[in-house]
Amino acid sequence: MNNPPAATPSAAPHKAAILAIILVSYVMIVLDTSIVLTGLPKIHQELGFTDTGLAWVQSAYTLTFGGLLLLAARAGDIHGRRRLLQLGLVLFTVASLAIGLAQSPAMLVAARAIQGVGAAIVAPSTLALLQTTFTQGRERTRAIALYSAVAGIAASVGLVLGGVLAEWLSWRVGFFINLPIGAAMLAATRRYLAESEMKQGRFDVAGAASSTVGMAALVYGLIRSAGAGWGDGLTQGALAAGVLLLAAFIAIERRAAHAILPLRLFASRQRNAAYGARVLFLGAMIGFFFFTTQFLQVVLGYPPSLTGLAFLPMTLVNFGVALCVPRLTRRLGNARLLAVGLATTALGMAWLSRVDAGTAYWLGVALPMVLIGAGQGMALSPLTAAGVAGVPAQDAGAASGLVNVAHQMGNALGLAVLVAVAGLGASQLAGVPLLAHRVTVALGGASAMLALALLLVLSARTEGKVA
The missing domain is CATH 1.20.1250.20 (MFS general substrate transporter like domains)
Structure with missing residues (x-):
């Protein structure tokens, strides 16, 4: 069986299919933010997380997601949005499999961080696709309204689905759901999305690294303080490192030729x-x-x-x-x-x-x-x-x-x-x-x-x- 041909820039865009790709990809991200919440007590018991360490199940995802968003958006401009969307979907899907198979807190948190990297690539790519595919006015307004509506639905479904799966099957099943969805989206992007025009430019790697690591250090210090106290040396060191790295990020952005912020x-x-x-x-x-x-x-x-x-x-x-x-x-x-x-x-x-x-x-x-x-x-x-x-x-x-x-x-x-x-x-x-x-x-x-x-x-x- 032959693979479907990739979409080309000369072909008229299949807007219904593109909108479906945008919405389903975004639902997958939102769903994984909420589906884990009702499964947290089960994750806590099964993998042996500490009370304060449990916060990293969510924080590891949001840190890499938020820290790499600006860099990922810039990467889409340079290397093409379809290519970046496919990379993000692969990372997100593979990380979901690793989460579902995790046997220790360290493995689960590491996989959640990689999943956040995938989400950071997917999110700006879908938004950029929405803006470039649908014309200004009623068409784009309708697309944005649907984009916002599915976020609310996905958050609601995630909370209910996460609880049902955690009780009747396993919290792991909530992450395995992403495997067929991710595979379907990868096939759809190849068939229906044309590659965007690539632009010249360089990455602000120093800015992305200092902001992401700085935020990670700051969050780690705050979470550690709950168990070790504010007088703990590692707590104080992490907080100090976070503040210094974020100050360095501001200084880097003042001089960067291609600042991410x-x-x-x-x-x-x-x-x-x-x-x-x-x-x-x-x-x-x-x-x-x-x-x-x-x-x-x-x-x-x-x-x-x-x-x-x-x-x-x-x-x-x-x-x-x-x-x-x-x-x-x-x-x-x-x-x-x-x-x-x-x-x-x-x-x-x-x-x-x-x-x-x-x-x-x-x-x-x-x-x-x-x-x-x-x-x-x-x-x-x-x-x-x-x-x-x-x-x-x-x-x-x-x-x-x-x-x-x-x-x-x-x-x-x-x-x-x-x-x-x-x-x-x-x-x-x-x-x-x-x-x-x-x-x-x-x-x-x-x-x-x-x-x-x-x-x-x-x-x-x-x-x-x-x-």
Whole structure:
């Protein structure tokens, strides 16, 4: 049987097939971010992770994902987006197999880091394909709307599917699912995608290395502090190395001829507030998923399948509100809608932080989740718009990349901070009371993050509207 011929630039693009490739590839990334969450307690028990080490199952993925996004986007411009998308799909699929076969914490975390590299290549490639394939106006608006909608659906399905698989089969099955999907996407990219025009340029390897390693050191120091304490020498060394490497990254970007992060993007106070608010918002949300999952299973005794279903009040409301964002934006304006969304999320998170072993699900968990879901549905789209507001055309790609980096760094740093904070005042506790205490403290910290994000956004309005 002959292989299907690769698409050529002269052929008319098959837009329905290309949109399917974009959506399915993005779903695979989002699904793996959420499907692991409801399986965390099983992973904890089966592989023998420590309480603080468990955070690396998520942090290893988000660190490499966020740290390499800008470099991967640049690589697509130079070497061709189809070639890079295929490379990303191969890395992501092979790493998924390694995760499913992992027999130790070290093997699983290493495979998750490689999976994050694959995601960092796939994400900007799919976004670039969306922009270059669909013309400006109604066609592109529809494609972007579908792109945003499948993210909400995938996150919801991932939480439920991860719990069901962890209880009825194994948490490993959630990663094996990626094998046939990845293989199908590789075949589809060869058949339907033409290679993009390649450009001259060099990689800012020093910038990518210093930012990625610096963030990794910073996150490692924060996570280690939860177990070893702030006086530990390795904790202090990792934090110091992280700060120095990130300072070096800024210095490198000032002089780089082909910077992966043009510093002129930070000239606007409004965009700076949007980037900072996004880091804080995503940090709070990843903490919500990470700690609430453990609370439901360990403290309330829910099985993994029911844990996934327990998140539906949040995910369904989130999806429904997100569909109403265009109308809400016209009525309230971007800046006001963003402020309302952040305030609503903060209120729900503060309510949820009051949980304990005697909390009733419907009043103490489900209702706060409704507020959190509504707030997230209102906030994410305006945050994205604010992050690219006023950016000249030549910097549009870099600004979009920076929004994605803020998203992933919020996940990685936010979880690290909340894991460290969760251990405060818990030295005399053990077992279920210890976990209940950690959840309460962590969600309280997430509420503070959201309040700070709201203050950032409101303060930026003194310069004008946020978006």
